[in-house]
Amino acid sequence: MPTTSTITLGATNSITNSGLAGVFLTDNLDFNPVGTTNFLAGGPGAASTVNVTGMSITGNTGDGLKVEGLTNTQNIVASSNTLTGASGTNGVEVIGGMGTANLTGNNITGFATGLAFVNSSGRDPDDEWQLQPHHRRH
Amino acid sequence: MSGSFNRIIGATNAFKATGTGTFNHYGRKQLVGLQRRTRRL
Numbered sequence A: 001m002p003t004t005s006t007i008t009l010g011a012t013n014s015i016t017n018s019g020l021a022g023v024f025l026t027d028n029l030d031f032n033p034v035g036t037t038n039f040l041a042g043g044p045g046a047a048s049t050v051n052v053t054g055m056s057i058t059g060n061t062g063d064g065l066k067v068e069g070l071t072n073t074q075n076i077v078a079s080s081n082t083l084t085g086a087s088g089t090n091g092v093e094v095i096g097g098m099g100t101a102n103l104t105g106n107n108i109t110g111f112a113t114g115l116a117f118v119n120s121s122g123r124d125p126d127d128e129w130q131l132q133p134h135h136r137r138h
Numbered sequence B: 001m002s003g004s005f006n007r008i009i010g011a012t013n014a015f016k017a018t019g020t021g022t023f024n025h026y027g028r029k030q031l032v033g034l035q036r037r038t039r040r041l
Helices: B028-040
Strands: A007-009 A014-016 A021-026 A048-053 A056-060 A063-068 A074-079 A082-085 A090-095 A099-104 A107-109 A113-118 A121-124 B002-004 B007-009 B013-018 B022-025
Touching: A021 A048, A021 A056, A021 A074, A056 A063, A063 A074, A063 A082, A063 A099, A082 A090, A090 A099, A090 A107, A113 A121, A113 B022, A121 B013, B013 B022
Parallel strands: A007 A048, A014 A056, A021 A063, A048 A074, A056 A082, A063 A090, A074 A099, A082 A107, A090 A113, A099 B002, A107 B007, A113 B013, A121 B022
Antiparallel strands: none
C-alpha cells in the first residue's frame, strides 16, 4: 500500500507458509492478487518504511523478506526475527537501487540464498555475519 | 543494506548478487576460523 507512515509488525504477529514472500515492500506493485485495480496507474509508491521486529516468518516457499525500490526509497528494518524457508528462495531479497534493508540479530535458516541483491548493493561494515560451515559465498 | 549480529544457517549461498548488484563482505576472518577448526577435528 502506498503510505508515508511507518508500518510495524511485531512479536504478536506471525506469518506462515507464504508463497511470494513473508513481507513484501515495493513501490512498484505491478500485479493485483485480489482485483483488477492497477496500482501503478497513479505512479510508484511513496517512500516507505516497514519495521519487522521479533516476528516469526516460517514455511516460506518464496522469500522471507523482500523489498523493492525502483523510484522511491523502500526500507525494511528487521530485528530479532526468525526467517525459515521450506523450499524458500531467499531469506532477504533486496531489489533496485532504492531498496534497502537494515538487519540486526536475525536468524535466517533453510533458504537457498541467505541474502540476495538484484541490481542493488549491500555491505557488511562490521564483520558480524555469523555463517555456519558448509556455506559458499558469491 | 546493512546488518549486524545476524545468523545465516543452511543456505547453499550465504550471499548472492545479480544484475548490477554487489555485496562487500568483510567476514573473512570468521570464515577462516571455521575452516581451521574443522581441519583440527
